[in-house]
Amino acid sequence: MESNALSIDFAGLNLPNPTMLASGIMGYSAESFHRIAKSGAGAVVTKSVGSQPRTGYANPTVVQAESGIINAMGLPNPGIDVFTEEIKFSKTILRVPIIVSVFGYSAEDYAAVAKKAADAGADAVELNVSCPHVKQTGAEIGQSPKLLAEIVQQVKAAINKPLIVKLSPNVTDITVLAQAAVEAGADALTAVNTLRAIAIDAETQMPILANKKGGLSGACMKPVALRCVYDIADQYEVPIIGCGGVSNWRDAVEFLLAGASAVQIGTAVADDIEVFQSITKGVENYLRKKNARSVKDIVGLAHRK
Amino acid sequence: MLDLPTANNQLRTTQLVQVRTESPTVKTFMFTDRLCSKAKPGQFLMLWIPGIDEIPLSIMDTSNGVISVTVKAVGDATRHLHNLAPGATVGVRGPFGNSFTESRGRVLLVGGGTGTAPLLFLAKQLASKTDRLSFVEGAKTASELLFVKEVGGICQEKNIITTTEDGTAGLQCLVTQPLASLLDKEKFDMIYVCGPEIMVKRIFELTEARKLPIEASLERLMRCGIGLCGSCVIGKYRVCRDGPVFNAAQLREMKDELGISKIGFDGSRIPF
Incomplete structure (x- = not known):
């Protein structure tokens, strides 16, 4: 099998393999991105960055659930003006694309942050329109096709790098939002962000997270995320990154079969930072076993009639 | 582990x-x-x-x-x-997180403030396994010197040094002060350190100059505790998941940040 069986051209990005670090995980520093890349990630996505610094919520910000975790970090980030230095430094040491995740409070805000990220060297921008636990950003936008389209249009006009929109699963029909994003100019979609959730402690009779509600991620999310990818791929020809509960090669393959061209990995990093390598190796073995020449040969195969 | x-x-x-x-x-x-x-x-x-x-x-x-x-x-x-x-x-x-490795031979423990607590836990486990257990403990003032009695029950009196910044007990100096001469005078097979990061940095400089093995426990802003959120990252390491105990080789890799800057609540690097 050729050595480039795993490499993919994703919306103009050259990835050595289809695994990416999901946004929010260890995503502040160039050294962390470098380590993740050395652990085998084909691309890294930063923590979501806004126009101003945010300290995020008090702890508990993370609580373990059955087969997953619920988090409400509250978008802690140093603000784009400080973060541009980290992007520039990352570009000098990374050999894989760095995708900067961006959030905002208005279309102008999103566009301004995205432009600064792109100017600093981001290889692509991923819009966080689906953070489920911060008011006035994220979820509200991710649930409104009209707001979403407006933001995507403005960001697209502000940058000349690939624009990825990370969709929320907290909607009745994800394909409506996918359509809005694609028609407004999104080059690719990430499906999906976390699912709104809560953890309550029986003894103290209190929600555990300081923010009470948070977003569910991890293995328990996989069937939901997989369905979201499948639904979008069923209706639209758009590059998709599958995200939600990927922790081994079989999960990754399932997302590829559902129609994703790449996968993002987040929560599984808690158990093994080398997860990118093991998934890539497993996918490679799978391709060989199935006589597939490359990753793209198996994308969407689950849709065959 | x-x-x-x-x-x-x-x-x-x-x-x-x-x-x-x-x-x-x-x-x-x-x-x-x-x-x-x-x-x-x-x-x-x-x-x-x-x-x-x-x-x-x-x-x-x-x-x-x-x-x-x-x-x-x-x-x-x-x-x-x-x-x-x-x-x-x-x-x-x-x-x-990880734990201190179990060393044999002659062992030195250096604790600053509440950093003494995990070292007491370690000292209890090492007491019967090592040839000699020495303890250097520092605090701001006599009343803040922790576990003096417990440390005295594990280490021989001649192997204990205490320091206070105001001189109300032991030597009047920082805990790092008596270390240089102690490290020159006696041989140690392992030096365990826990305390403020500036203290760790100074002690690491002393052990590096003498090519001595060291394991230091670091404390950083921590949120998730399981290696995901990135709040406690120093260099390429996560204190919560790769640490909190780091050896000389790892401390060397993080020397641009050790005792110099840390990640704040908003993810920016703030100086100590």
Whole structure:
């Protein structure tokens, strides 16, 4: 099998393999991105960055659930003006694309942050329109096709790098939002962000997270995320990154079969930072076993009639 | 190293069984917890103070299945904790992180402030296995020197050095002061350190100049405790998941940040 069986051209990005670090995980520093890349990630996505610094919520910000975790970090980030230095430094040491995740409070805000990220060297921008636990950003936008389209249009006009929109699963029909994003100019979609959730402690009779509600991620999310990818791929020809509960090669393959061209990995990093390598190796073995020449040969195969 | 999949280490609640005052600013809190009773010296747990905060704490003791954590009142969360009495409900996750390796031969432990707590846990385990156990302990003032009696019960008096910044007990200096001559005078097979990061940095400089082995436990802003959020990252390492104990080779890799800058609540690098 050729050595480039795993490499993919994703919306103009050259990835050595289809695994990416999901946004929010260890995503502040160039050294962390470098380590993740050395652990085998084909691309890294930063923590979501806004126009101003945010300290995020008090702890508990993370609580373990059955087969997953619920988090409400509250978008802690140093603000784009400080973060541009980290992007520039990352570009000098990374050999894989760095995708900067961006959030905002208005279309102008999103566009301004995205432009600064792109100017600093981001290889692509991923819009966080689906953070489920911060008011006035994220979820509200991710649930409104009209707001979403407006933001995507403005960001697209502000940058000349690939624009990825990370969709929320907290909607009745994800394909409506996918359509809005694609028609407004999104080059690719990430499906999906976390699912709104809560953890309550029986003894103290209190929600555990300081923010009470948070977003569910991890293995328990996989069937939901997989369905979201499948639904979008069923209706639209758009590059998709599958995200939600990927922790081994079989999960990754399932997302590829559902129609994703790449996968993002987040929560599984808690158990093994080398997860990118093991998934890539497993996918490679799978391709060989199935006589597939490359990753793209198996994308969407689950849709065959 | 106790390394559970995160799914098997969910938050559970327990009641404080005892609270002991160690100094005017430091208390030890005791509770039972099955998972943490297997913790090794150097590991930490996340303690939930319901409705207030959740903070990382070094484990000080696990004798008879009773977990002890020693806490200085420094901020909102720790002050609230200090107001809790036996019977109060707290939440626990952990144990997390790696542990100190078990060295033989001649061993030196250097603790600053509450950094003495995990080293006491370590000293108890090493006592019967090492040829000689030396302890250097520093604090601001005599009343803040922790576990003097316990350390005295493990180490011979001639192998204990205490320092205070105001001279109210032991030598009047920083804990780093007597170390240079001690390291020149005596041979050590391992030096264990726990305390403020500036102290760790200075001691690491002393051990590096003499090419001595060292293991230091670091403390950083921590949120998730399981290696995901990136709050405690120093260099390429996560204090919560790759540490909190780091050896000389790892400390060397993080020397541009050790005792120089750390990641703040908003993810920016802030100087010490």
